């Protein structure tokens with residue numbers, strides 16, 4: 001290299017380095033994988049797996065009814081311009097196909113994170129539904145799959161696969177984060193198993209909607225809810241009757257409630273029976289205040305366990 005060319009190259013390099021400085025910061029931000037997660041558990045899982053390599057936003061605003069959400073056209077546009085869209089399944093987000101269709105000619109990857117999870121049919125306790133038939137697309141199952149912590153691990157795997165698909169360079173980073181988070185889910189599962197093993201009461205009497213069947217099944221508990229999975233449905237009179245009767249029989253009666261669905265019904269049952277109300281969070285009902293406080297899925301599940309142990313009179317391990 002002649003000295004003239006070398007000098008020119010040096011000047012060029014210096015100039016580009018100088019001019020790239022602010023651009024580098026900008027591109028570091030720009031290089032993050034843009035992820036939209038439909039509901040809170042996915043939003044929180046995506047943050048855990050993606051860490052600093054992703055920019056995650058939650059599609060459904062805090063404080064909305066996740067089961068009866070009406071997707072707005074501008075939200076579709078927003079989602080298809082991102083890299084990854086995470087949803088649970090078509091039972092939870094019945095509108096997900098609208099995004100998938102609109103994204104056909106884009107680079108957005110849709111990840112059905114509930115793929116490969118164990119599904120529970122909506123049973124006789126949740127009337128008007130028939131058991132799952134895998135042959136039929138129209139078969140209905142309980143969408144709250146994240147409340148089984150083995151399913152939650154499968155969801156983490158699917159999210160990780162999606163991120164790696166779009167950003168293979170950071171594959172190890174995502175895999176490590178996923179491994180770390182799954183170990184926390186395993187620990188949580190153990191804590192639940194131990195904490196709910198020897199309770200005096202074995203029935204969760206829930207004045208909210210049908211959301212905790214996965215959790216109840218996993219820890220060998222019975223579950224009665226006042227509402228079906230559809231939050232807009234009428235309360236189920238026979239379930240409320242059973243709940244009131246069972247609550248009255250309990251020595252120290254407790255009824256579980258949720259913030260979003262019919263806290264009034266829970267209050268009425270409490271007044272009728274003298275029961276104390278205990279909160280359970282299903283993961284998808286998140287308030288603006290929760291988001292502001294920076295709650296995590298694991299926090300919510302820890303709080304649920306404490307309330308379950310109190311409500312079911314379980315010995316403290």
Ligand SMILES: [Zn+2]
Pocket residue numbers: 066067144209210211229282284
């Ligand atoms: Zn729900």
